[in-house]
Amino acid sequence: MSIKVITPGLSTSVQDLGRPGYYHLGIPLSGGMDRYALRVSNLLVGNDEGAAVLEAAFMGPELLFNKDAIVAVTGAGMLPKVDGEAKSTWASFVIKAGQTLSFDFLTSGARAYIAVSGGIDVPIILGSRSTYTLGALGGFEGRGLAAQDELPINECDISKHTEKSIDESLRNLPQKPGELRFIPGIYWHRITEKSQATFINDTWKVAPEADRIGYRFKGGEALDFVDREQAFGAGSDPSNIVDSCYPYGSIQVPSGSEPIVLHRDAVSGGGYFMVGVVISADMDLIGQLQPNKPSTFVPVTMEEALIARRERKEKLSKVRDFLS
Amino acid sequence: MAIKEFMSPVPGIFYTQPSPDEPVYKQVGDVVSEGDSLCLVEVMKSFHTIVSDTSGTFKGYLVENEDEVSPGQVLLEIEISE
Numbered sequence: 001m002s003i004k005v006i007t008p009g010l011s012t013s014v015q016d017l018g019r020p021g022y023y024h025l026g027i028p029l030s031g032g033m034d035r036y037a038l039r040v041s042n043l044l045v046g047n048d049e050g051a052a053v054l055e056a057a058f059m060g061p062e063l064l065f066n067k068d069a070i071v072a073v074t075g076a077g078m079l080p081k082v083d084g085e086a087k088s089t090w091a092s093f094v095i096k097a098g099q100t101l102s103f104d105f106l107t108s109g110a111r112a113y114i115a116v117s118g119g120i121d122v123p124i125i126l127g128s129r130s131t132y133t134l135g136a137l138g139g140f141e142g143r144g145l146a147a148q149d150e151l152p153i154n155e156c157d158i159s160k161h162t163e164k165s166i167d168e169s170l171r172n173l174p175q176k177p178g179e180l181r182f183i184p185g186i187y188w189h190r191i192t193e194k195s196q197a198t199f200i201n202d203t204w205k206v207a208p209e210a211d212r213i214g215y216r217f218k219g220g221e222a223l224d225f226v227d228r229e230q231a232f233g234a235g236s237d238p239s240n241i242v243d244s245c246y247p248y249g250s251i252q253v254p255s256g257s258e259p260i261v262l263h264r265d266a267v268s269g270g271g272y273f274m275v276g277v278v279i280s281a282d283m284d285l286i287g288q289l290q291p292n293k294p295s296t297f298v299p300v301t302m303e304e305a306l307i308a309r310r311e312r313k314e315k316l317s318k319v320r321d322f323l324s
Numbered sequence: 325m326a327i328k329e330f331m332s333p334v335p336g337i338f339y340t341q342p343s344p345d346e347p348v349y350k351q352v353g354d355v356v357s358e359g360d361s362l363c364l365v366e367v368m369k370s371f372h373t374i375v376s377d378t379s380g381t382f383k384g385y386l387v388e389n390e391d392e393v394s395p396g397q398v399l400l401e402i403e404i405s406e
Contacts (some may be wrong), residue, residue, distance in 0.1 A: 010334055011368060058334040058367060058395065105333065106395040208336045208392075211368040290335045291367055292392045 001067035003116065005149040006100065009061040011211075014120050014139040014151075017050040019128035023268045029248055030130035030138065030264050033212060033287025034111055036172045037075035039316060041115035043323045044072035044092040044164055046156075051119030052129035054145070056112045058290070060103025061145060063114075067097045069153065070117035070161050074171075076109030076288060091165030094158075109288035118156030132265055134213065170319050172284060178206075178295035180261070180282050182251060183305055187241065187273035191256070195223040199259075199275060200297055207258065208291040212265040215286050216258055217295060223256035223275075234271065241273045249278040251297070259297070261286055281308035326404045328378055332393045336367030340389045348389075350382040356402050363399055380404040 015038065018031025032038035032055050039049040054061070060078050072092040073080045080087045081102050087093045089112075095101055103112070122129050122140050131139025140149060188196065202220030210216050225238035233242040239255050246252065246262055252272040253259045261278050263286060278286065279300060289295060300308070332338070340348045340363055349362050356362070360376045363385065383401035387393055 010372060011370075105331065106335070110335075208367050209369045290394070291337075292335060292394070 001069070001118070001153045001155060003151040003153060004064040004066065005145050005147055005151065006062040006064055007147055008145040008149075009056045009103075010059040012054055012056040012061045012145045013131040013133065013143075014052050014122050014145075015055045015130045016052040016128055018130055018264065019126050019132070019138065022126055023248070026268050027126065027135065027137070028132060028265050028268065030128065030132045032111075032113060032130075033264055034075050034113065034172070034284040036284045036312070036316065037111075037113045037288075038115075040090070040166065040170075040319055041072045041074040041113040042119070043319060044074070044090070044166070045070045045115045045117045046158075046161055047115060047117065047119050051115065052122060053116070053120065054114040056103070056114060058106055058110060060112060060114075063101045065095050065097060065099055065101065067153075068158060069095050070158050071095050071101060072115045073103075074113045074115075076112040077107040078109075078112040079104035079107075080114075088165060090171050092161070092163050094161075094163070106290070110290045111287050116153055117158050117161065118154035121152040121154045134265055164323055166319055166322060170315065170322065172315070178285060178289050178293055179298050180286065180295060181279045181298045181300045181305065181308065182276040183279060183302060184299055185250070185274050185276040188275055190225055190228075190238075190273050191275065192224045192226055195221075195225075195256075199223060200299060203294045203296055204259065206289045206291050206293045206295060210289070210291060212263055214260040214262050214266060215289065216260045218258045220259075223253055225256060239273055240271050243269055243271045245269050246274070247277050249280065249283055250274040251276055251278065263287070279305040279308055281305070281312045325406070327383065328380070328402045328404050329398045330362060330374055330376075330400050330402070332365050332374070332395055332397050332399050334365055334367050334372055335394050336365045336372070336392075338387045338389065338391050338393045338399060339364040339366065339371075340385055350400075352382060352384045354382040356380050356382050365393060374399065376402065378402060378404050
């Protein structure tokens, strides 16, 4: 079976849970930016949690199905429609051969996850079906979807499927304003105490250029650096360091002006200092922040970060129990 | 005469000109044909062009050049020709 892309939306790509294990070679994790929503979309249609789905940023695609299938849309508030008839998000529904799936305007969040029973059957590259657009690797021909693409879907028996939905309390969307918890990192001492305070107290806003590589924020006060003689090998700007690894979630602030949180398609190293790292439990939320969304950075300890991670795992087990 | 509103499909920054040194796409009273470009919305380092799917007369932009816009926000109006 296959799905024909009539219109691709703004930026829609095939993603699964990602491609870990190659970051040290410069190949990023990739995979869905909101992996919680991605997992739930798969569970709703009876797939393995890590099956390949479509991630649609800000705008939904128009897709023509050539065979009956079960579909679920999670993540952003982007109402799915089957031949114009409205369906619900965070719920599974049947789509018949010859019918078209389309979407309403985005009302909340930023990225919708569209799971199809059977999963999207693009080749597995380095252990994953995820698209890394910048490296033209994986996914559908290493790129985002385009009109007229024919997406292969794994065959799957849907005769026993019942339509399912999950409770509002088990959906995961950013609070207002977006609060991103982070652990101050090994370069935190490079900025002055005053700048440490403004970084935390200021409300930042998501910049329109935020994407899968990094989420840029602006609007807070520029950071001042503690004076030092630049180390050998570091660039001349006070935000430069001797080249180092960039963790997934790390917050770099080039020239001290606009923080960038590295996300799923990030580069793995470079010469900008990092104020800290966003905790893993909040990385999914970043993928759901719209441009212009007010956001703050909240410092936490490692212990608090591990509790938050455990809470996220428990929430996911509740979804598994609820849907099994 | 019916007025058609054009909404932004995406969040981002709104532009009334194709580039800073080119004229605005449309001025009030201009004739609009189906397929004409009307404005841009910039998001994720790419520019999304809003194209007219109708013919008529341009009634004006409702958002200032370079303002922030949200999905579903009305950007401009066109009076549809009969």
